[in-house]
Amino acid sequence: MQEYFVLGAKKLMYKIDRDEFNLPFMKERGYIRRQCKICKAYFWTLDEDAEVCGEAPCVDYTFFDNPPTRRRYSLREMRNAFLKFFEKNDHEIINPYPIVARWRDDLLITIASIADFQPYVTSGEASPPANPLVISQPCLRLEDIDKVGFTSGRHMTIFEMGGAHAFNDSRKNIYKYWKNETIEYHHEFATKELGIPEELITYKEHFWVGGGNAGPDLEGIISGLEVSTLVFMKYKIDEEGKLFETPILTVDTGYGMERWTWLSQGIYYGFEAIYGDLFKWLTEKFEVSIPRRTLKRFALMSPTLTDKELNKFGEVISQISSDSNAEDMFNRLVNIGKLLDHSKSALFLIKDGAIPSNVREGYLTRMLIRRILKILDDYGYEYDFIYDLMDRQRIYWHKDFKELYDLEEIIKEVLYLEIDKYKRIKKNIGRIVSSYIKRGYSPSIELMIELYDSHGIHPDYVNEYLQKSMNINIKVPFNFTELVAKKHQLKGVEKVKKKIIPDNLSRTYKLYYKDQYLKEGIAKIIYVGDSFIILDKTIFYPTGGGQMHDKGWIYTMTGSRAYVSNVEEEDGIVIHYIEGDLSKFKVGDLVYLELDWNRRYSLMKHHTSTHILLSALRKVLGPHIWQAGVVKEEEYAHLDVTHFKVPSMEEIIEIEQLINKVVMEDRPIKVKYVDRGLAEKEYGVSLYQGGVVPGSLLRIVEVDGWDIEACGGTHVRKTSELQLIKIVDVRKIQDGVIRFRYVAGEKALKHYQRYMNLLNDVSAKLNTNVDELTDTISSLIKEIKDLESSYREVMSSLSSAYAKLLLYESRNIGNIKLIVWSSNDIDLSIKVGEELDLLAKDYVYISYVKQGRGHNILIRVGESLVGCLPANYIAEDIGGTLFRGFGGRGNERYYRIVGRIKSGLEDVLTDKLVDLVSEYVTRNCR
Structure with a gap:
């Protein structure tokens, strides 16, 4: 059997030897090798007459209404059964890693259980946390996000991969087990633990590539459903796709916990099996009612559906039901699947610090939330619905994932900010799309991908605008989101710096x-x-x-x-x-x-302060806090963390009190070296707050009873040496990332002294003392506000008088009053335009104000003229004709242009504006 893989621009082919799986297990059980007449894959079966591999779509699912297990399992029960089975067979249970892969420099998200142990364990550089081990690892994959809901449960963005892993190292004479035992474990779990008749189990040959490793594998197929992949990693694969045998033979098995659960329940729609009461709640909310027979026909058909067919979903549904509302019912069902899947994915991403943003893993969180909001838009639900949905998800899963318990308020605040951003994006879709077209983008699928990627604008909204403004409709491919998401699953790899030293030197x-x-x-x-x-x-x-x-x-x-x-x-x-x-x-x-000891000692203090601050932030702001960047310099340090908003002053004070309490407690800072696998097992992957740490032996820095991290920096011996830590600035540097700037030791003292000098200087200038400074400033603010109030009254009277005068002196072009006015006060110009609205509905007002070397031109049109004379269209004519370069913003009623007038036009600007607008009126308002 030859397997094809795409690596970069290359199509690679790997052949599996016919005897690769001709193992004692196969012979003893009576399994024979056959080739599927439909998909051409080789498979192992107990049926001598079998002609097909047993996997849908080559065959139908046969577990509907007839689950092959001895009883039905919930996902929790299936997970526990899996873990306990392997524990009984001498595997140690390992806690799951986060869904954000912070220990990897090539991946943003955890896509498989083996990703937890690549590259250091699978390369033999580090020991595993246990050997053999078993884990149920939440994973995230977006390659098939557009298929979620349509394939009845076969595709999910978030899923748990049950991984039973063994690591054999010939260099160290370590042998645990290999192919034969792996298949035996799988068979025993299915037959003895779950009670599945062995004649229903087929093993299908395949070749697996991922994470720099490769190897042949068997896919476990039961009743038409692939439930497991048993990979035997025995190769390294280079960038060219060449295979090299490795001394580390890794058993990489992936048991799909959701699929095993679905299999055990015999339900037609997999999301019902996984989400239980949540699924029932949503079907009631969305008023979904589909006859069981029709739903079963759809579920049986779903594995055969192509992207092309799914793009014409109505035609698909018409094949299984003549009911007039069947298409609507199935669309609602599919969107329920998406809501459940995407909300759980977003919840787990936020839990692990992927706060919504436009970059890295935060982009994925934002994309998922906006897909949910788009569904709510489509069905006329208020955006507040997402609060209820996400909180129900949190409650539904928190018994299995304890970290979710305390996230209620954090989730609410994140969603509030995301809803607000989504509303603002929707409000400005026309302006954003037109700006891209002006910059040279043609209405195309490439434009849609760019708008979705950069602004989160759904292609439906782009099409609505293009249809209205240009009478254009772009055909959107079914897998549109997959095209965008592929760009955001891998981390950008830094370019390798040119080597400047010879190869024969010993390490320092x-x-x-x-x-x-x-x-x-x-x-x-x-x-x-x-x-x-x-x-x-x-x-x-x-x-x-x-x-x-x-x-x-x-x-x-x-x-x-x-x-x-x-x-x-x-x-x-x-x-x-x-x-x-x-x-x-x-x-x-x-x-x-x-x-230079003074410099080093300051760096040591700032580095130690970073550890103390990071743990304080997690305690005060929440467990979603992860380090996103850090700089420790001689004069100051800054720490970037994943958070959704700038903390309040009360929170900053609490954080500052907490970190200085640690300083005053004189806690020792301990350094030790620990085997990588043992360190991860004991402390978890929060060790990698500072980023990826290479090597088999980790240098562990512990602030006693407060913080533990893998770290290669220099630190003080005791927290009391820091003397004082002062947070000097907190600001948002991008969506989802907050920067804390701070100083420690003598630098902190100098900071206080500098601010004290500043306060004394201000006090002297205001002829008061520091203790009375607040009252003095409050008094000055009141005086300023009183003056501003008087100014507004004068401005209102003046602008009203100007508006009446300008209206009286306006030029008449047909029934339209044209006002062109040169002003030297931008605020007065704006206010006059507002006053004109109270006096007339059929006017065009152009005011220009010279500021420095440029001009501001204000354009305002009366309410009755918006249809034929939109302000933004007039602005385009004026800007393109009179300006060398310009920018602007506004809408159909009001627009403001800023730029530099072309040479020679400044003295005749009024006449030019009159001519331009008169021509525009004559052309568009007949």
Whole structure:
């Protein structure tokens, strides 16, 4: 059997040997190898006369109304049965990892249980947390998001993969089990644990590729449904698609917990099996009523449906029902599936810190929420419905995933902000789409993808606008969302920097790990480059993990000195960049190292402060907080975290009190080295708050009883050394990411002193003391407000008088009053336009104000003229004719242009504006 895979632009082919699965298990059980006459795949069966593989669509599902298991299982019961079965068979149960894959530098989301252990365990670089192990891992895949709901339950964006994994390493003489035992476990689980007759089980050959690994696999097929994939990873695969045998033989089995559950219940629609009471609630809300016989016919047909057929869903439904409202009922059913699937996916993403944004994993959360809001739009539901839906999901799953319990208020706040953004986007669709077309985009599917990707505008809304404004309708492919989502599942891989050192050098011995307080040392030069030197050992910390590099001096034994201005690391070798004459430094010479200790000590304080602050943020703001970026410099540090809004002043004060309480408690900071697998098992993947940490041995930094992270930075010994941590600024840097800027130690004291000097200076200028400053400022604010009130009264009277005068002196073009006015006050111009609305409905008002080297032109039209003279259309004519370059914003009633007038037009601007608008009126308002 030959399997085809697409890797980049290449189509690759792998062949499975006919004896690959000719195992003792197959012989003992009587399984024979056959080739399916429909899909041409090879499969193993107990039926000597079998001609088809047993998987839909080659055959129909046969478990409807006739589940093959001895009893029906809920998803929780199936998960527990699976885990306990493998636990009885000497597998250790491992807690699931987050759905956001922060321990990977190539993936944003967890797409399979084996992703938890790639690349370090599967490469043999690190030991697994247990061997063998079993896990039920929530996973997220968006490749088939547009099929969700249509295929009765075969496709789900979020699902649990039951993974039974064993890692065999020939280099260490570690052998757990391989192909034969894996199939036996699967068979025993199905037959003995669940009571499925073995004649219903077929094993279908396949070849699997993913995460840099590859290997042959068997798919477990029962009653037409694929329920498991048993992968035998024995290859590494390179970028060209070439296979290389690896000494690590990994058993990678994926049991689809939702599919096993669906199989056990014999229900036609898989979402009913998984979501139970939630499904029932939504069917009542959406008033779905479909005859069981019709629903069964649809479920049997669903595996055969192509994207092309699903794009004409009405025609599909007409084949199974002549009922006039059948298409509407099935559309409602499909959308119930989407609502359940997408709301659970978004819930789990938020739980793991994927706060909605336009980048990385936050993009996926926003996309899912907006798909839900679009469905609510389509059926006329208020957006508030999503609050109820998401909270019901939280309650439904929180017994299995305890972290969900405390997320009620966080979910509400996230949804409130997302609904508000969605409303604003919808309100501005016309302006956004037209701006893209002006920039050269043609009305096309590419434009729709860009608008969906950048602004979250659903293609239906784009088509509505294009139909209305340009009489254009774009055909949207069924898999539209899949095309967009593919761009957002993988992390961008950083370009590899050009190597600047030879390959034969030994790794640098890092004295700063032996003693972080070393201020000086002796080392030997092993390489001299154009602007740098490399030593056999060093006290200088290179830039890494957000901590900036050390600086200092290197002395020869003859007294020559050079300044170390930068330090970097490449493949374990520390590179010291030197300012000064390198000719005095020779390979083999001993040199004396001196650290700029004040800089290093400040960096140590800021790094330790980061650990303390991050844990405080999780305690105060919630468990969804994850580090999104960090910089620790000498003067200050900043920490970016996943959060949906800038915290209140009360929350910031609480955080600051908490972190300084830790400082005053004089907690020790401990450093230890722990095997990667054991560290993950003991502490969980929250170890990787600081990002991906390579290697089999993790350096664990613990602020005693407060924070534990895998970290390669330098830290103080006790929290009391920090003296004080002061948060100096908190702001949103993008949707879903909040930046905290802070200082510690002497830098914090200097900050307080600087602000105290500022307060004293302000007090002196206001002729008061610091204690009375608030009252004095309040008094000044009141005086200003009184003056503003008087100003508004004068402005109102003045603008009313101007409006009446301008209307009286207006030019008449037919029944339309044209007002063109040069003003020197932009606020007065705006106010006059508002006053004109109270006096007339049939006017066009153009006011221009010179500001600096440019002009503001205000365009306002009376209520009765919007149909033939929209302000935004007049603005396009004026801007294109009179301006060198311009920008603007507004709507059909009011528009404001800002830009620079073309050379030579400034002196005749009034006449030009009169001519342009007169021509526009004559052309459009006959």
